[in-house]
Each structure stands twice: as structure tokens, then as C-alpha cells.
Amino acid sequence: MAEKKANLFDVPLGLLFSEVKKHFPNHHYNFKKHVVVIEDGEQNTLGYIRLPLHLSLDESLTVTNDEALVLYLSIESGSAAICVMKGKNNIYHTTFSSYMTRKKQGFSQVKYLNKKGKSRAGSRVRLASTIDFFENINTTLGELFEEYVVDRIGLHCSTSLIPYLYQSKVACPFDKKDDRLYKIPVHLPQSNFTNLNGAIKKLMAPMLFYDEKNENLLDVLIPD
Numbered sequence: 001m002a003e004k005k006a007n008l009f010d011v012p013l014g015l016l017f018s019e020v021k022k023h024f025p026n027h028h029y030n031f032k033k034h035v036v037v038i039e040d041g042e043q044n045t046l047g048y049i050r051l052p053l054h055l056s057l058d059e060s061l062t063v064t065n066d067e068a069l070v071l072y073l074s075i076e077s078g079s080a081a082i083c084v085m086k087g088k089n090n091i092y093h094t095t096f097s098s099y100m101t102r103k104k105q106g107f108s109q110v111k112y113l114n115k116k117g118k119s120r121a122g123s124r125v126r127l128a129s130t131i132d133f134f135e136n137i138n139t140t141l142g143e144l145f146e147e148y149v150v151d152r153i154g155l156h157c158s159t160s161l162i163p164y165l166y167q168s169k170v171a172c173p174f175d176k177k178d179d180r181l182y183k184i185p186v187h188l189p190q191s192n193f194t195n196l197n198g199a200i201k202k203l204m205a206p207m208l209f210y211d212e213k214n215e216n217l218l219d220v221l222i223p224d
Contacts, residue, residue, distance in 0.1 A: 004212045006222045008049065009205035016049070016206065016221065017061040023220050029059055034152075034182055036061065038218070047210030047218055053152050053182060053203060054087050068151040071144060072184070072200055073137075074191040075157040075165065080137055081196040084144060088204060093193050094140060098133035130164060138170040145173040156184040156191070156199075 008016060017036075020027055024046070026039040036049040051057070056065035067087030074081050084092040144150075153174055157165060166172050174180065186199040210218050 002212055004210055004215065006208040006210075007205050008208055008221070008223065011206070011221075011223060013055070013063060013206070019221055020049070021061065027061075029057065029061065031179070032182070040217070046214045047208055049221075050185065050203075050207045050209065052206060053154055054085060056151065065151070069148055070152045070154060071141075071148075071150050072154040072196055073141070073156070074184070074188050074196045074199075075137070075161055076191040077158075077161070078133075079191045080133070081191050081193050082137075082140060082144070083193070083196055083200060084148060084150075085200060090197070090200075092144065093197070095193055096133060096137055096140075098129045131168070134164045134168040135170040137165070138168050138172050142170070142173050150180065152182055153178065153180045154182050154184045154200075154203075156188050156196075 020036060020038065024038045024040075026041060026043060028037050028039075029035075030037055030048075033048075034051050034053060036051065038046045038048060040046055053070045054066065054068045055063055056068045057063050070085045072081075072083045072085065078098050080096040082092070082094050083090055162176070166176055184199060184203075186202050188195045188199055208218065208221055215222075
């Protein structure tokens with residue numbers, strides 16, 4: 001069965017959570033994924049509601065803060081973007097770029113070294129740029145974490161680049177086990193401000209995801 005989704009942007013949160021409690025007593029809030037999981041009486045998952053990251057709520061589905069401060073970070077080879085959101089307002093953003101890609105082959109120096117284990121003159125330049133790239137990112141992150149109390153961290157970064165973020169000589173102000181970390185569940189074709197800002201806007205709307213076989217059970221939550 002194909003997964004379906006419904007945009008719940010126009011449904012007041014109070015009403016949405018009230019309907020969830022009324023019709024689906026077997027539900028729970030997953031902080032890590034920031035979703036409300038909806039289950040039937042036998043604890044089979046019927047669907048889940050992906051919530052806007054600027055909302056904080058407790059286990060009883062009561063909103064405790066609707067202006068949480070969220071730092072979003074998107075990284076790919078040679079480019080990165082940071083946005084800081086206070087509620088729905090963007091209060092800071094910046095971008096980074098670096099020479100990290102082999103022009104002829106079109107893939108990053110990190111991946112090249114992992115595959116070939118070589119380091120010629122051009123490769124060393126790209127690798128040095130990679131190191132500087134992550135040091136610059138972490139320097140900015142450190143300054144932002146000193147200035148702001150960050151409630152959640154939205155991260156978009158490929159597996160091959162994660163070690164460079166956490167093993168940089170300039171320490172990342174959060175580690176890979178930080179409870180605030182949230183994997184951005186939206187595809188970003190490139191790590192720049194336009195794409196990151198577009199992803200943030202998409203995440204502003206609560207979204208109901210469900211298997212189409214459960215549509216009749218969940219129709220009380222789906223807007224007409």
C-alpha cells in the first residue's frame with residue numbers, strides 16, 4: 001500500500017490534538033522524530049502526525065511553547081547553510097562555500113580519498129579546503145550557541161561528511177547523541193539558503209502520514 005499524506009495547516013492545533021485524544025486513545029509523542037504516533041487498540045500504527053519543529057509539547061499533547069528557537073543546518077560537499085528560527089521568524093542565516101569537488105569526476109574529495117586513498121597536490125588543496133570549511137561552520141555554530149538558547153537542531157548532512165563535522169579541530173557545540181537533534185525529513189537539492197528556507201516553510205505545516213488502507217479510520221483528522 002502507498003503512503004498518503006494530508007496537510008493539516010488549517011486545522012487549529014487544539015482541535016487536532018483534541019480529536020486525536022478523543023478518537024485514538026492509544027497515541028504517543030515521539031520527541032526524537034517530533035511526531036504524534038497514532039495506534040489502534042492492539043498498538044498497531046495507523047499513522048503519524050509530523051509536527052512543526054518550533055512547537056514544544058508534553059506527553060499529554062499540550063503545547064508548552066509555540067516559539068521554540070530552532071537552528072537548522074544543511075551541509076553537502078562544498079556548500080552549507082544555517083538558519084536560526086524563533087517560532088516562525090527567521091532571525092539569522094548565513095551560508096558557506098568551499099572548493100571540495102573534483103571537477104572532472106564531479107564528486108567530493110572526501111569520497112575520493114575514501115575510495116582511492118590518494119593525496120596529490122590538487123587533492124591536498126581540496127582536503128585543506130574541506131578542513132577549513134568545517135572549522136568555519138563550527139566556529140559560527142559555537143558563536144550562535146553562545147548567543148542563543150537552542151531548543152532544537154534540525155540537521156541535513158550526508159553520512160560521509162558527518163565525521164568532519166564532529167572531528168573538526170574547532171569543536172561542534174553539539175554531539176551526535178544530542179537529544180535536540182532532528183533529521184530534516186525534507187529533500188534539499190542543494191545546501192543553500194533558498195532551499196533550506198523552503199524546507200523550513202514546508203515543515204511549518206503539521207502533516208498526517210498514513211497507509212491508504214487506514215484512511216477510513218483516520219478520516220476524522222483529515223480536512224475536507
